[in-house]
Amino acid sequence: MQRTSRMLTPQEALDIILAHVQRLPSEEVGLMDAAGRVLAEPLYAPEDHPPFPAATMDGYAVIHDDTSPWREVIGEQFAGHVTDVTVTPGTAVRITTGAPLPAGADAVVPVEDVELVDDHIVIRREEVRPGENVRPVGADVHRGELIVPAGTVLGPAEIGLAASLGIASVPVSRRPRVSVLSTGDELVDPGQPLGPGQIRDSNRFMLVAALQQAGAEVVWAGRGPDDVERLTELLRERIAESDVVISSGGVSVGERDLISAALRTLGTVHIERLFMKPGKPFHFVTVGRTLLFGLPGNPVSALVGFEIFVMAALRAMTGQQPVIPEPVTVVLAHPIEPGDRIEYQRAIVWCDETGTLFARNTGPQSSARLLSAVGANAYLIVPPRAEPYRPGERLRAILRRPVHGQAR
Amino acid sequence: MQRTSRMLTPQEALDIILAHVQRLPSEEVGLMDAAGRVLAEPLYAPEDHPPFPAATMDGYAVIHDDTSPWREVIGEQFAGHVTDVTVTPGTAVRITTGAPLPAGADAVVPVEDVELVDDHIVIRREEVRPGENVRPVGADVHRGELIVPAGTVLGPAEIGLAASLGIASVPVSRRPRVSVLSTGDELVDPGQPLGPGQIRDSNRFMLVAALQQAGAEVVWAGRGPDDVERLTELLRERIAESDVVISSGGVSVGERDLISAALRTLGTVHIERLFMKPGKPFHFVTVGRTLLFGLPGNPVSALVGFEIFVMAALRAMTGQQPVIPEPVTVVLAHPIEPGDRIEYQRAIVWCDETGTLFARNTGPQSSARLLSAVGANAYLIVPPRAEPYRPGERLRAILRRPVHGQAR
Missing domain, CATH: 2.170.190.11 (Molybdopterin biosynthesis moea protein, domain 3.)
Structure with missing residues (x-):
């Protein structure tokens, strides 16, 4: 298989992915089922609040x-x-x-x-x-006023406000239907004994958890068969029933490239490799309206690929705003060794007593070491350069969990 | 009804509430059902990773x-x-x-x-x-190593790591069982026509959404009857089936104090009023192991009471760490007018290009104006003092949603 395509930067990859996303249709849900859903159309107040002085x-x-x-x-x-x-x-x-x-x-x-x-x-x-x-009448909300903009993830305040104005149901984007498959002859499910040279299938469980937390509907999760024809057939079925299909494994040069071969047969390959670490091998393919993401088999690479690229696609599909949250700026608490590609280091970001965000990474950043992502609330974006980054220098970070202050 | 008790600070109230929380029992769940659950015991690696060189x-x-x-x-x-x-x-x-x-x-x-x-x-x-x-064998994780501390909310990285080490199920705290009731003769459900002097029941919908997002199990949500005996009877049933019972309304001096009367009959009243705004009237009562929170009827007061006090109790019950996330420090972007109690102003916090957190409030802070909480990612804690806070002064803030950078 030829790998002549240029490595794309993460930003170039995001641009390509978002250019291929189509908005999902909307559906009406009652307020008791609306938490965490993305509002599909702006909500306007149908009445004044309070309705009387x-x-x-x-x-x-x-x-x-x-x-x-x-x-x-x-x-x-x-x-x-x-x-x-x-x-x-x-x-x-x-x-x-x-x-x-x-x-x-x-x-x-x-x-x-x-x-x-x-x-x-x-x-x-x-x-x-x-x-x-x-x-007075309408002191809190005037009839006709915009109360919740489209693209908002509905939380308690938005739902309570809608209820207070007599709105019983809201239009939200349909949840994305996603299929997940892991590939690799060496994979064994947790709970089963390991044979020689075998490792656990962890990506399927990890990706299902990530999708659940992202509010997607996991319509299928399983292991891909070991044969390109059967794999292609399975993918065809999954594509027909899914808005997004995510595979892991089978995209590195050294691996048996069943997935690459199957994806190539099925649709249009837009991305094969990224100028980033972890996650260099990364396939993005479209078949009609369905998006296929071929993530690497290394669990950290698969996690980063999901959280940076698949999440952006899921947000764009549902119209969530912002599609790509703006990274924060952080001050380095220790020296950071850059690599020869843009690195997404797993990091802990906190706020000091002056209101400044600081960051440290979570130790060894091997892309096989999922422990580096446990407890991490951020990805520190480390551009390549010759010398190490010094403590006190500033970099950007993508927050994946809340930031806390320092205990006093 | 007498109101001789001293108003407690939010910190005093938290201390009292946490002193009455009992940990919920744990249960074993498969990895596919573990996302968002709180790990009840530390996880240690049962095998080396990788299992072979x-x-x-x-x-x-x-x-x-x-x-x-x-x-x-x-x-x-x-x-x-x-x-x-x-x-x-x-x-x-x-x-x-x-x-x-x-x-x-x-x-x-x-x-x-x-x-x-x-x-x-x-x-x-x-x-x-x-x-x-x-x-080498064990390069990423050594057998016996602590991999996920107890109290962690399980996300994709933790679940993937467990799977990679052959762990098929994990001990998590049982989800808190919570009943929600709103009270007030003036309440009408959204979707029903408003009679003279009536307003919508919004708190029930708001609190159910908040509980769903907090990972609690809402076992019952309804309207409280209009009669103190029937209300007491309903509460007795709810207490028997719930770890937490949350009411809204009926705790202000001017309101018909059905809830106060019923709670007093049923259990031990620990808190009646708080030195804070919004949310001054606030009841905390225990009946055996069950915690009862009597939130104010004003929707903003109910939301703040839930997010500051009920959430802390839910986290403590499930052993979630940290029980009370440390507030961040923020720089004020505009003057803030203090009140005569500690105010929890709804605010937007963002990070500038130097890595400093800034805050502005969401406009008029009337405790009836739920619109002030829409789009707010923080509560700005504003202690009382004679003169206004000036732009550039620092205050503390509790983050309720992620912080973003500024668009460039």
């Missing part, structure tokens, strides 16, 4: 410029219990936080500014301002 | 100090295809990346340093180092 304090609803020395309490207004009462000069209505302002009233005087004598109140201050302690 | 390059397996001028190629070794061949002086075996080193050999010479003539190779360099291009 509401008290923001416990107190008495009054007319602000009523000059009466004392006022008769003619009723009570609780949240959810509206009474048919109108405040006129010389009267007031007891009201609790959140309850609708009764007709006629234009202000709420807090309990603590009032003296209650029998069924009358005396206001113990000079002036009551119009609208005081009243949330 | 493996080639890291495509090339020829040789004896490093063999002085033969050329060597006969006596076999091939591919990953997963082990041949019964022994390298002796004057011989070599063709080998591919990841394949086991054949008996007798102690180094791999890469293809590009070798000239192949018929069935013999000539090494085109002076010296071959022992162990060159060979990953």
